[in-house]
Each structure stands twice: as structure tokens, then as C-alpha cells.
Amino acid sequence: MLVELGVALLVVAAVPYLLFGVVYAWFRPSGSPIEKAPYEPTVSIVLPTYNEAGIVERKLADVAALDYPSEKLELVVVDASDDRTPDIVASYFEGVEDAPTVRVIREESRKGLAVALNEGYAAASNEIIVKTDCDSTVAPDALREAMANFADPAVGGVTGRTGEVLGGSEVESDYRGIQGHIQTLESHLDSTFIFHGPFSAFRRDLVVPVDSDSLADDSELALRIRRGGHRVVFDPAVRYSEAAHSGFRQRRTQKDRRAMGLIRLLTRQASALGRHGWYGRAVLPFNWLFMIVGPWLLALGLTVLTVGSLLSFGVAGAALPAALAAFVAVGSRDALGPLQPFYALFDTQVSLLHAGLALQFTSADGLWEPEAELREAFD
Known part of the structure; x- marks a missing residue:
């Protein structure tokens, strides 16, 4: 009976x-659901920083490499560091032609990512706000691809x-492919x-403050919008890169933190279920189930x-937990071959x-400490 149950x-x-x-x-969907068209609004890039001295120059170079008119770009950095990060940011574009406008907002004390972003969004002055992370890189054409979606009002x-x-x-890579x-x-x-920290873009006049204790600030803002x-969409032509752990235990901190934020968001916004078109009738119920x-x-x-199995088959029933342990051990080493995507899903369910x-x-x-190992992978 227990086996059947x-x-x-x-x-x-x-x-x-x-x-x-x-x-x-x-449906076999592909690409953006929007009929994209050339569109070139002004953009404020909001970058929260905390002790990023070792990697912030690479991120600033990433911003400088964007294929977008610099006169239409503004970089708003919200900093709570006790290292040289704000000084590096302030001086990076000095003497550089065609540099974006740079504003550095210094927090007197570290209050958490959601509070920093609310401050950055309030200070942004351009039509579109793009939030990105310091420990990520964005493709040079990401802004143009994203803005083409905003041609649709x-x-x-x-x-x-x-x-x-x-x-x-490979575990995380497989999961990101499924997620895409x-x-x-x-x-x-x-x-x-889900909206992603390395690249999330919003119309400034639609931005509202997120909860000060939010653990999924990007997705929360998208849900509120x-x-x-208004529609909030995923465009696979907008590409970014970020670091992820390979080891089972190391991955828990990063993935569990994200999972906590998404679960808290779903439960706090449960009143959206069944409302707002197919978003509330299908998208949110699916994510609740998942x-x-x-x-x-x-x-x-x-x-x-x-x-x-143990009660029914005795010692032989131990084959099931042994098989599961082997599945985890091999999967966490990216060695399951064609079965690796199944392990990626299982790994995500463990985090959830x-x-x-x-x-x-x-x-x-939301006061997370930077992960040195991930920053080494980024650097």
C-alpha cells in the first residue's frame, strides 16, 4: 500500500x-512574443554595489561596451561599500569621450538590496530603467534587443x-535552458x-517601490507591473552571463536564496491567482505547482x-535510496549524460x-554576504 501511495x-x-x-x-513558441521594432528611448542603468572593488571595473567596461548611444545612457550606482568601490566608479569614466552620465548614491549604512534598488529607481531620470548586477556581464546588443520590445506600449x-x-x-546551465x-x-x-538580476528592464513611470525585505526584487516589480x-516578457535575444556553483553543497546557498525569494513572493501575492488574464489563470498556478x-x-x-520498499522487500528495498544517492552523486558531478537535465530539475526541487x-x-x-568563489569565476 505504501509503495503504491x-x-x-x-x-x-x-x-x-x-x-x-x-x-x-x-504551441511551440520561440523568440519574443512581441512584434519588435527599432526603438531608442533614454535608459537609466541601476547598479547596486557592495564591496565590489575587485570586479567593478569589469562591470563598468561591460556598460561602456553596450551598443547604445552614450548620450541616452545614465548609470546610477547605489553603494554601501566600505572598500574603494565608489571611488573606482566615480573615476572610471573621467576623460572618456562618449561616456554615460554617472551618479553615485552613497548609503550611510547597508540596508539590503531591495532598499538600495528603491533608492536607485527613485533617482533614475530616464524613460527606461535597467537593473543589472555587478557580478554579471551583459551582451553588447542586450539593450537594443530589449528596447525593441518596448516599442509596443x-x-x-x-x-x-x-x-x-x-x-x-552544467547542472545550472541545464536548468537555465529548461527555465528559458x-x-x-x-x-x-x-x-x-521570473525576472533576472543580471538584466531586468522596466518603464520608469510604472516602477513602484518593492517590499523593503524583498528577496526577489526584480520578479516582485515585474509582478506589480x-x-x-502591462505585460512583462522574456526575450531570449537579450543575453547575459553570470556565475554559478557546480558542487551540490556550494550550490545550495545561491539557489536556496533565490528560491526563498520566489516562494515568499508567490505567497505574498497570492491574490493575483485567477486574475490578470492568463498570467493569473495559468502562469502563476504553474509556478505555485512547480x-x-x-x-x-x-x-x-x-x-x-x-x-x-523497506517494509515490503526488506534489505532489497534499500536499493531505492541507494539509487537516489547515486543519482545525486553522479548528477552533481555533471556526469549523467542525457539524463543530466532531469538531475537539474531535481536539484532545483531540493532548493525549493x-x-x-x-x-x-x-x-x-536580504543582507547577503558576497560569495568569493563566485566572484573568482566572474573575474
């Missing part, structure tokens, strides 16, 4: 993936895809849920199936489960 729970846990597969095969926000995962994590397919379908149905009546319900069903199903538990017993305030 465990199998049933695992089948139910697989429902989000099956639903996605069927709908994706039916119904679009309020645009995000992009990971072109490269720095650090060599999900977000493409979401955008063609209506709007996407969608609730206000991020909140599915991980618990997976954990419960594996537990019940393991107990049932751990994040759900952490939100029950810890108070996350």
Missing part, C-alpha cells in the same frame, strides 16, 4: 512538468536569458513570472516509497524544498 505522490508531483510539456509541444518590463553560466556548472523554455511559453501566453495592466506544491509532494513521495523550510524557521532580511 509513494508512486501516486510522485506522479502528482510530476504534473507541472507534464502540463508544461503538453502545452509547449502544442503594452510592454512594461523585459528580461533575458543566461547566455553562459560562468564557473562551468518555460519563460518563453509564459510570455507567449501572457507574461513571465503586470498587476497594473515551486511550492511540487517539492513537498516529491519529498513525501520519495519518503513514503522508501519506507514502503529547503527554501520553503527556511522561510518557516528563519528571518531572511
Whole structure:
């Protein structure tokens, strides 16, 4: 009986993936859902920094390399560092022709990413706000590709895809590929849920403050803009790169933190379910199944199936947990070959489960410490 129950729970846990597969095969969406057109508004790039002295010059070079008129660019840096970061930023473009306007906002004390971004967004003066991270790189054509979506006045926000995962994590690379397919379908149905820190763009007149304790500030702002009546879309032509851990344990800190933010956002904005077109009727329910319900069903199903196998088959029943342990051990080393994407999904479900538990017993305030290993991969 327990074996059958465990199998049933695992089948139910697989429902989000099956639903996605069927709908994706039916629609076969690709590219941006927007009829893009050349569009060249003024842009404010908001960059939050905290002790980035070792990598900030590379990020500033990344901004300088953007294929966009410098007279239409403004760089707003919100800094809470106690190292040389603000001095490097202030002097980087001195004497450089065709440099963007640079403004550095110094925080008296570190208040968290959401507060820093609210300050940066309030200080931005241009038509479109682009938020990016210091430990990421953006493709030179990313701005032009993103702005072409804003030629449609119904679009309020645009995000992009990971072109490269720095650090060599095939697990994360596989998951980002799957995530890109999900977000493409979401955008063609209506709007996407997740917005990405390395590149998120919004119309300035639609920007509203996010919660001061937000752990998913980009996605929260996108959700609020969608609730206000504008589409927020994923355009795979907008590319960026960021670093990710390969090791199972090392990956937990980075992925669990992101998972905590998305779970908290979904639960706080539960009133959007069933509203705002297909966004509330399909996109948000799918993410609830994938991020909140599915991980618990997976954990419960594996537990019940393991107990049932041990009770039914004795020592032979231990083959199931042994197989699972081998799956994790091999998968975390990027060595599962064609099965690696399945491990990437499993790994994400582990993070979502751990994040759900952490939100029950810890108070996350968004004051994360920089990860030296990831910065080495970026540098």
C-alpha cells in the first residue's frame, strides 16, 4: 500500500512538468512574443554595489561596451561599500569621450538590496530603467534587443536569458535552458513570472517601490507591473552571463536564496491567482505547482516509497535510496549524460524544498554576504 501511495505522490508531483510539456509541444513558441521594432528611448542603468572593488571595473567596461548611444545612457550606482568601490566608479569614466552620465548614491549604512534598488529607481531620470548586477556581464546588443520590445506600449518590463553560466556548472546551465523554455511559453501566453538580476528592464513611470525585505526584487516589480495592466516578457535575444556553483553543497546557498525569494513572493501575492488574464489563470498556478506544491509532494513521495520498499522487500528495498544517492552523486558531478537535465530539475526541487523550510524557521532580511568563489569565476 505504501509503495503504491509513494508512486501516486510522485506522479502528482510530476504534473507541472507534464502540463508544461503538453502545452509547449502544442504551441511551440520561440523568440519574443512581441512584434519588435527599432526603438531608442533614454535608459537609466541601476547598479547596486557592495564591496565590489575587485570586479567593478569589469562591470563598468561591460556598460561602456553596450551598443547604445552614450548620450541616452545614465548609470546610477547605489553603494554601501566600505572598500574603494565608489571611488573606482566615480573615476572610471573621467576623460572618456562618449561616456554615460554617472551618479553615485552613497548609503550611510547597508540596508539590503531591495532598499538600495528603491533608492536607485527613485533617482533614475530616464524613460527606461535597467537593473543589472555587478557580478554579471551583459551582451553588447542586450539593450537594443530589449528596447525593441518596448516599442509596443503594452510592454512594461523585459528580461533575458543566461547566455553562459560562468564557473562551468552544467547542472545550472541545464536548468537555465529548461527555465528559458518555460519563460518563453509564459510570455507567449501572457507574461513571465521570473525576472533576472543580471538584466531586468522596466518603464520608469510604472516602477513602484518593492517590499523593503524583498528577496526577489526584480520578479516582485515585474509582478506589480503586470498587476497594473502591462505585460512583462522574456526575450531570449537579450543575453547575459553570470556565475554559478557546480558542487551540490556550494550550490545550495545561491539557489536556496533565490528560491526563498520566489516562494515568499508567490505567497505574498497570492491574490493575483485567477486574475490578470492568463498570467493569473495559468502562469502563476504553474509556478505555485512547480515551486511550492511540487517539492513537498516529491519529498513525501520519495519518503513514503522508501519506507514502503523497506517494509515490503526488506534489505532489497534499500536499493531505492541507494539509487537516489547515486543519482545525486553522479548528477552533481555533471556526469549523467542525457539524463543530466532531469538531475537539474531535481536539484532545483531540493532548493525549493529547503527554501520553503527556511522561510518557516528563519528571518531572511536580504543582507547577503558576497560569495568569493563566485566572484573568482566572474573575474
